[in-house]
Amino acid sequence: MTFLDTDIKFLKGVGEKKGKLLGDELEISTFADLLYTFPYRYVDTSRFYKIAEFTGEMPSVQVLGQFINFTTEGEGVKKRLKATFSDGSRFMEIVWFTKIEFFKGAYKPGQYYILFGKPTQFRDVWQMAHPEVNSYDASKPPTGFRGIYSIPDKLRKRGHSTRLLSDLVKNLFENAKIREVQDTLPAEVISKYNLMPLLESLYNLHFPQSPDKLKKARERMKFEELFYLQLHILRFSRERGRRIKGHVFPRIGEFFNNYYNNYIPFELTGAQKRVLREIRNDMRTGRQMNRLLQGDVGSGKTMVAFMTMLMAIDNGFQAAIMAPTEILATQHYETIKGWSEKIGLRVELLTGSTRVKARREIHQGLLDGSINIIVGTHALIEDNVQFKSLGLTVIDEQHRFGVAQRAKMWKKSEVAPHVLVMTATPIPRTLAMTVYGDLEVSVIDELPPGRKPIQTYLRFDNDRTEVYRLINRELQAGRQIYIVYPLVKENEKLDLKSVETGLERIRGIFPNVKVCMVHGKMKPSEKDCQMELFVSGEARILVATTVIEVGVNVPNASVMLIENAERFGLSQLHQLRGRVGRGAEHSYCILMSKNNIGGDTRKRLGIMTDTTDGFLISEADMKMRGPGDMEGTQQSGIAFNLKVANLATDGQILNIARQTAIEILNAHPEFIETPAEGKDNYSGGELKLSMESVMKIRKELHLRFSKKYDWSQIS
């Protein structure tokens, strides 16, 4: 047992009773727990507030002044002590509810004290309840910063304040044995990046010696947290790379070249070409490709998927592409069939509604290898779907599939197929690196040329006539319109628009066109039927909930109207907006909002009107909502229990931490359990560690991640 594992009751100033209280209320049972319970904010002790500066939203602040008088009020449990306190120009009231006799005699009128507490206003009078009181020595005015700890009510009621913890931490640092505490980072890493040593960092987090030192202390703790997390994730994914073999696709062959040279309907963008090269490189290594392809809506992911499938086919394998809905699968089928016909490949569609006879033929064709490409929905996962030689699985719009479902696709061939996961929800890099670990990420960051940008407007209820006029004009020009609502049914508690009432209204306003409706509460068959009305162009307006968010392609649609836009997340709005701008000369996205939205909401919606760059939007979204809420991360299995680091803002530290982890793994393949056959082939530098540092890392990894979970495996 080390010093830090010592029971907290043995710390000077604690004992049995307080020890139990700390354990119950603050989860502090050992010295280490205390040391790692950090202040949640810091106060500049040289800054005194004037009562005239008080506002209702202030946290605890310092006031310098004198007590004028003390009076007791009430009887029994209602008894309280009040004092008038002056800062020299104004007065406030101080209230104590417990230990009244003690406080009455504790402070002398006429002397200067520093009060520390949260100002609250009662009627017109500013008050502070149970402030911390310290005497003031004009010859030694306070300087520097102090940490403020969060203290639960139960402790406060017993008269404890934030000072309880700072006093205890001080006692801990006065214990000579604390010098024995080992640094948790290897010495080589500390010196390479000039990080603050552990003890100094801990000290500065509790008692900052300067703002600069506090910053360095924080950086070090964040680095440490991210470093071990990255090391853990990367170690697993390398392990996986060794364990799981992949098909080797050595050549670019006839189908690929024939299609590329003679039939491709457009010049690939630079980004599409680059991504194809990245994929090609993966597929000839002998490791199984596990690649996430991110590309904004309309960036041309389908063609990349198709060309990748051709690589598999050229090497004698079959390819599958799986979409989350029947509508999407059908669209992919038609697109891919059109492309494949040119070069004589057989493509089939398999969904829940494929008839028994056709289904049987497809099963047969997959088994005997006569089907080259199968497009489908979840139906592809079923056990009776067997392949002759599945070499590649493409999964579109990955966040609609659960991890377990994706894993099933693996089992369809002896050697796991290469996997390409495509998503239009741009995940900020920092998040992707943490959630998906060593999963290779490709990004199509360029739209095909000639796209007309979508004009986005924020409009309010009283602009409706103007908005309907725009819709009318587009209808006259032969275009189609999406209108999205947050709810299916009106709801008394929520003042939001619903698709059912919307349908009636829109039919009334545009009586000459057919209006159809889809929402998540419909039966799938009914939904498909309504959707088909819109895809075929028979219905000109589609009113819907966000079920239309993913992938639907109706190039003739030119307006996306979103009701109660203030209720949607930015990434969701971006997805919805991506449904238009796919063909029409000009497209519009109109965000309808109620009139009285707050500043934050206005700012959020302002991002939508300012940019169409999915990555910018996604990063802004992450900064505003925090990474835990990001779409696509919920099912990933990672708990966002980072204590000090913040994925939204600490991208730079994360980069360095990851780089360091990579270099260490390059130099120390012994961190990976499965022995390598030959040499691992990872690029990047090497950081060689001493034996002592290697042991240190092993210990830390064990402490932090003894529950094994392979985060890197996404498919």
Ligand code: ADP
């Ligand atoms: P997404 O990435 O959203 O799935 P799609 O693959 O559906 O995008 O492509 C959107 C549209 O752009 C399709 O009509 C597709 O044919 C077209 N497209 C794709 N790549 C190019 C390109 N390089 N040049 C021109 N048009 C392209």
Ligand code: MG
């Ligand atoms: Mg797509």
